[in-house]
């Protein structure tokens with residue numbers, strides 16, 4: 001492989017002409033492939049088929065005697081709280097079980113703090129222009145929540161160890177209107193990075209200028225390991241408590257990518273007294289959650305070890321897909337100097353950085369050839385990737401043969417866009 005930057009102009013022109021022909025051939029196939037979102041595949045959904053039949057007609061009573069068909073038990077049935085507590089290494093009374101979307105829990109918490117303040121403090125929205133720290137590239141839906149509440153987003157670069165903590169500490173300690181920070185500490189979306197122990201401890205020990213600052217610790221991929229040995233990071237709730245920030249962290253976890261995204265259970269964990277405040281709000285919101293779904297999950301898994309075993313089956317389905325993506329990126333783009341990418345040990349995404357100025361073009365080329373990708377820029381607040389370089393690949397949903405076709409189109413598009421850029425022909429005709 002020759003580095004693109006070492007090619008002569010004539011060689012690059014030849015390469016571009018060949019890639020345009022290839023692009024035409026891809027188009028002629030009439031593909032309609034979708035790699036836009038990290039959705040579990042059908043095969044993964046089948047792994048939890050038993051969930052639908054694990055409650056018999058007479059099986060509706062939780063271990064504390066609660067009839068799950070009826071109202072009540074705002075914070076969840078004990079057996080489900082125990083499973084989440086074990087997974088997150090916290091106590092059951094530090095857990096509130098949620099509905100099928102952890103994003104709803106995050107949204108609601110931000111909403112509550114905007115309108116009612118943190119722990120009965122002054123509402124965020126009355127204090128001025130609220131700001132959040134947003135590690136980038138990051139999860140687009142976190143940014144959508146900020147957008148919705150008109151929260152200003154402050155992008156901070158991700159490093160392989162986690163967010164750039166020098167910048168985070170400087171910002172957080174100097175501005176009382178910085179009220180929150182998004183974190184996906186394990187198998188981050190989209191980079192797959194796992195925060196180092198040192199970064200977790202620095203986050204826990206931050207000294208925010210706002211005494212109502214909250215850490216949104218979205219542990220969506222806590223147990224979604226594809227390969228390698230188990231990745232445990234320091235317990236953020238304990239670390240924060242030790243550092244004098246007991247009420248700062250709000251931890252979220254989700255079974256959306258464990259069982260059924262449309263019928264999962266989720267949870268939020270925090271200090272006991274935060275949980276009491278949150279329960280007060282829940283009392284105004286509902287007379288009781290869907291406990292039958294919780295009971296189904298508790299019966300299906302029995303305990304946290306049951307969940308961990310189940311995750312091995314997911315890994316067996318997903319590993320070949322991630323390996324395929326990695327090997328195709330390496331064989332088709334390696335050594336060209338036009339792209340770098342993550343090789344995550346877990347999670348749902350691969351993050352690809354192409355030549356600056358090329359990401360939108362690559363996504364457009366793929367679309368033109370029938371391959372839908374996450375929009376370029378989606379991994380940045382307001383969709384603004386100033387370098388126009390990052391693309392998130394979501395390999396979980398398509399079957400392997402489709403994924404292979406989609407990756408062929410993607411890799412060729414990265415090359416085509418790079419050749420155009422090097423020749424100064426960014427919007428070249430197809």
Ligand SMILES: Cc1ncc(COP(=O)(O)O)c(C=O)c1O
Pocket residue numbers: 038100101102103104139184189218220253254255256261266
């Ligand atoms: C980091 C992260 N958090 C949360 C979610 C969504 O979770 P839920 O389905 O529980 O709302 C996703 C889904 O892709 C995610 O990547």
